[in-house]
Amino acid sequence: MRFKKIIRTPGILFIIILILIIGSFISPHFLTLSNFSKILYQSAILLLIASGMTLVITLGEIDLSPGAVLSLSSMITALAMEKGSSVFLSIIVGLATGLICGVINALFIVKAKVPAFITTFGMMSMAKGVSLGLKDGATVRGLNENFTNTIGGNIGPIPVVVLISIFCFIILFVLLAHGKLGPYLFAIGTDKEAAEYSGINVQLYNALPFVITGLLAGVAGILFTARLNLGHPTGGIGYEFEAIAAVVVGGNPLEGGRSNMVDTLLGVFALSILKNSLTMLGYPIWWQMAISGLVLIFALLVPNILKYKLIRIRLGDKQ
Amino acid sequence: MHNKRTVIEMRNITKVFPGVRALDNVSFYVKEMQIHALVGENGAGKSTLAKILAGIQNQDHGDILLDGKIIDIHNSRSAQKLGIGMVFQEISLIPTLSVAQNLLLAHEPDLFNIIVNKNRLLSEANIYLSKVGLKIDPNRKLQDLGIAEQQLVALARALSFQPRILILDETTSSLTSKETNHLFSILKTFKSNGGSVIYISHRLNEIFEIADHITVLKDGLLIDSDSVEKFTIDLLVQKMVGQKIKKSVRRNISINNEVLRINNLSLRGLFNDVNMFLKEGEIVGIAGLVGSGRTEIAEAIFGIRSFDTGNIEVYGKSQRKVNPILSIKNRMGFIPENRHLHGLCLGLSIQKNIIMASLKRLFPKGFIFPKQEKETTQRFIEKFSISSQSKSRPVRFLSGGNQQKVVMAKWLCSESKIFIFDEPTRGIDVKSKSEIHQLINQLTISGAGILLISSELPEIISLCDRVYVMKEGKIVAECCGNDIQERNILNYMLGANNEV
Known part of the structure; x- marks a missing residue:
């Protein structure tokens, strides 16, 4: 049936096309190459966080900490440079910050069985507090120019930030679609007991997504620092929710059990062009928030209604 | 060899x-x-x-x-x-x-x-x-x-x-x-x-x-x-x-008015054209393998699950659609198979669980008065001899048998007259099992009608006055009196091509 085929196309594509059409009417600059490279540049960091978040959501869990961890990694990388560390060492320190936060999250969730919501909420608060405390709430300026020029710069026409983000995305895409990680996370997200009976190392694979998300938040912190040319103690706030929104708008179920990295990519893209077009329309940031929220709810509502109809049709077919 | x-x-x-x-x-x-x-x-x-x-x-x-x-x-x-x-x-x-x-x-x-x-x-x-x-x-x-x-x-x-x-x-x-x-x-x-x-x-x-x-x-x-x-x-x-199961000798209760009748109830893929009736003071068994539609029927009667066609008559009042609120109003109680998930609020006390289905009746003003709560529930705790150190302890800490008694007390407290039991003694030790059987018997003396679903044929045989046998979503037999025998019921349950 044609109806079924239409439903199976990810709903997010319709939203993207709709925004593109509306956007092209609004401004002649919307559908231009330069605008798109701008969108790409702006969505690089969101893509990183959302990629990690996809793994966490596949488990049916949630991670509220990556935004704050991003800020912490940004501050620590910048401070390391301010104290005279080499660029290389500063980057390692920034990555380690993210990794350690991820590992702490994972240990509490998997070993101490503290709910992920609580653990990562606590981590968010801690990371936020430490980032602000490091410099009494001030930013860190005067970074190494090599750092801002390489990571904040371009290779050919493409910003390095975008390249790194896409590189990380591709690795996770391969792991999820072609690695063992995919089926194992699907299994744990669907039925933890069955996964354990199957012989999957449930603890390990329950921990990995949180560790990966922490590490990616570390990467994001470094990219963020290079882009802004400063260490920012609150710069990452809100990314965690935007990432969750992107994953879900892309069509991945919040209850877990299945997911698709490409859907997340589309979700990130949709949110980014929406923001971009609203900016072009001259809406202030608060109206952008309100409209983004509305779109998020609708993006979830529509597939739910369609899914319900699809189930009715399927039942009908069987009889 | x-x-x-x-x-x-x-x-x-x-x-x-x-x-x-x-x-x-x-x-x-x-x-x-x-x-x-x-x-x-x-x-x-x-x-x-x-x-x-x-x-x-x-x-x-x-x-x-x-x-x-x-x-x-x-x-x-x-x-x-x-x-x-x-x-x-x-x-x-x-x-x-x-x-x-x-x-x-x-x-x-x-x-x-x-x-x-x-x-x-x-x-x-x-x-x-x-x-x-x-x-x-x-x-x-x-x-x-x-x-x-x-x-x-x-x-x-x-x-x-x-x-x-x-x-x-x-x-x-x-x-x-x-x-x-x-x-x-x-x-x-x-x-x-x-x-x-x-x-x-x-x-x-x-x-x-x-x-x-x-x-x-x-x-x-x-x-x-x-x-x-x-x-x-x-x-x-x-x-x-073990030993041959004897029919229990509780009988000399007059079986009177019809309290429940199910007409041509169907739900696509789960049960088909089911007809049953239940009278006051009667225990009617539903036997069948897991997946034969027994539980689904019970859920449909109580209104947890919807049905496609057919209707349910409670005290002669015909209904096309039911839901748990209506069923409770109709004096119906459901003792579900999974008491942890569907029968109890594990974190609440024995008292709170017992009054759970009668809040509106007991406390019409919208506030729960502890004294009244205690007086009301004490009766049931004594009657069912629910043993626990404290009445305010969460039911999570009770044994399976005591938990099941709390579920039964809940429906008695709501003054139910029709009880649907789904696997009432699953995972319950032998002693509490016979206590629960006695309680079920006592219910009928006060005029309640009981539908009993069980995988344990001895339970069905010793308790029931009539037995419906289900197979693949259909009622394949109705046994009364001397027909209620293990071999007989097994035969129907497994179907003709599975002659035991």
């Missing part, structure tokens, strides 16, 4: 769950090239025994020996490595994954231990699928397959571990006789290649068809273990059941 080696041996295995002794000092061994049937009623301990072998549960006491050496099976992976494959009663596969992914989950062919080798995954999956004679595309999602096909995938998965011992827990309960025959030929091939099978089934005729050896369990005790020639069906049933 005498020089077959013992492959696996279980010595003095004991397993205790809160309130129940699931296995009590059971010793049991399986030889090579043997199909060993484990039989017993529900709760006899068969599945627990199988789960201990498969590494899902650990025994409290006792040893397991493989080839004469003590082994430690601490999780399912170690069982798989030792050559023990299990097909579970409830399908434990992942519906969102493909057939091939499910088949080889957690031991898929890989590259560098990270990436799945998709070509080899498919080719290996095809090998095991052909072993069980399943001709399907291994790329299909598991959720798109039928139950029988899913069972065969589970079997193929168990075979993919190259097991020496294969455990099948009620694998045929959802298969047709043709599919069952096919399964048997697979098992026979497995056996002739030197494998051993532990076969758990309720279908006794199947056991005589396939098994070499039978072990009977009852209430966690090993009753008998001998080669199949030593048994007849009658003997086996007798050993499973």
Whole structure:
């Protein structure tokens, strides 16, 4: 049936096309190459966080900490440079910050069985507090120019930030679609007991997504620092929710059990062009928030209604 | 035949769950090239025994020996490595994954231990699928397959571990006789290649068809273990059941007005054209295998599940649509199969649970008065002799039997007149079981009508005045009086082509 085929196309594509059409009417600059490279540049960091978040959501869990961890990694990388560390060492320190936060999250969730919501909420608060405390709430300026020029710069026409983000995305895409990680996370997200009976190392694979998300938040912190040319103690706030929104708008179920990295990519893209077009329309940031929220709810509502109809049709077919 | 080696041996295995002794000092061994049937009623301990072998549960006491050496099976992976494959009663596969992914989950062919080798995954999956004679595309999602096909995938998965011992827990309960025959030929091939099978089934005729050896369990005790020639069906049933079940002699209650009538109730795929009635003071049983639609019918009557066609008459009032609020208003109470999930609020006290369904009636002003709460519930706690240190303790800490009494007290408190019991004594120790049976009997004296769903035929036989037998969503028989006998009901439950 044609109806079924239409439903199976990810709903997010319709939203993207709709925004593109509306956007092209609004401004002649919307559908231009330069605008798109701008969108790409702006969505690089969101893509990183959302990629990690996809793994966490596949488990049916949630991670509220990556935004704050991003800020912490940004501050620590910048401070390391301010104290005279080499660029290389500063980057390692920034990555380690993210990794350690991820590992702490994972240990509490998997070993101490503290709910992920609580653990990562606590981590968010801690990371936020430490980032602000490091410099009494001030930013860190005067970074190494090599750092801002390489990571904040371009290779050919493409910003390095975008390249790194896409590189990380591709690795996770391969792991999820072609690695063992995919089926194992699907299994744990669907039925933890069955996964354990199957012989999957449930603890390990329950921990990995949180560790990966922490590490990616570390990467994001470094990219963020290079882009802004400063260490920012609150710069990452809100990314965690935007990432969750992107994953879900892309069509991945919040209850877990299945997911698709490409859907997340589309979700990130949709949110980014929406923001971009609203900016072009001259809406202030608060109206952008309100409209983004509305779109998020609708993006979830529509597939739910369609899914319900699809189930009715399927039942009908069987009889 | 005498020089077959013992492959696996279980010595003095004991397993205790809160309130129940699931296995009590059971010793049991399986030889090579043997199909060993484990039989017993529900709760006899068969599945627990199988789960201990498969590494899902650990025994409290006792040893397991493989080839004469003590082994430690601490999780399912170690069982798989030792050559023990299990097909579970409830399908434990992942519906969102493909057939091939499910088949080889957690031991898929890989590259560098990270990436799945998709070509080899498919080719290996095809090998095991052909072993069980399943001709399907291994790329299909598991959720798109039928139950029988899913069972065969589970079997193929168990075979993919190259097991020496294969455990099948009620694998045929959802298969047709043709599919069952096919399964048997697979098992026979497995056996002739030197494998051993532990076969758990309720279908006794199947056991005589396939098994070499039978072990009977009852209430966690090993009753008998001998080669199949030593048994007849009658003997086996007798050993499973213990002494012959007597009809209880509670009767001289007048059975009067009709309280509930179900007319042509149907729900696509679950039950079809069901007609029943229930009178005041009557206990009516619904017998049937798991999946025959018993629970679904009960849920539809109480209004948890909707139905497509038909209607429900409560006290002569016909209803096309029901919901729990309406049912409670109609003085109906539902004691569900899963009391933890659907019967109780585990974190709340005994008192709060008892008044749960009567809040509006007891406290019309919207506030709960502790004194009234205490007075109201005290009556039920005494009447049901619910034992606990404190009435305000969460019901989570009560034994299964006491918890079930709290569920019953809840519906008595709401002044129910029609009770639907779904597996009221599952996982409950013997003493509380007979207490609950007595309480059910007492209910009828005060004029209540009772629908009783149970997998335990002795329960149905000893309590019920009439029994409806369900099979595949339909009522296939109604037994009254002297027709209420285990063999009779089993016959109907399993259907004509499964003559016991």
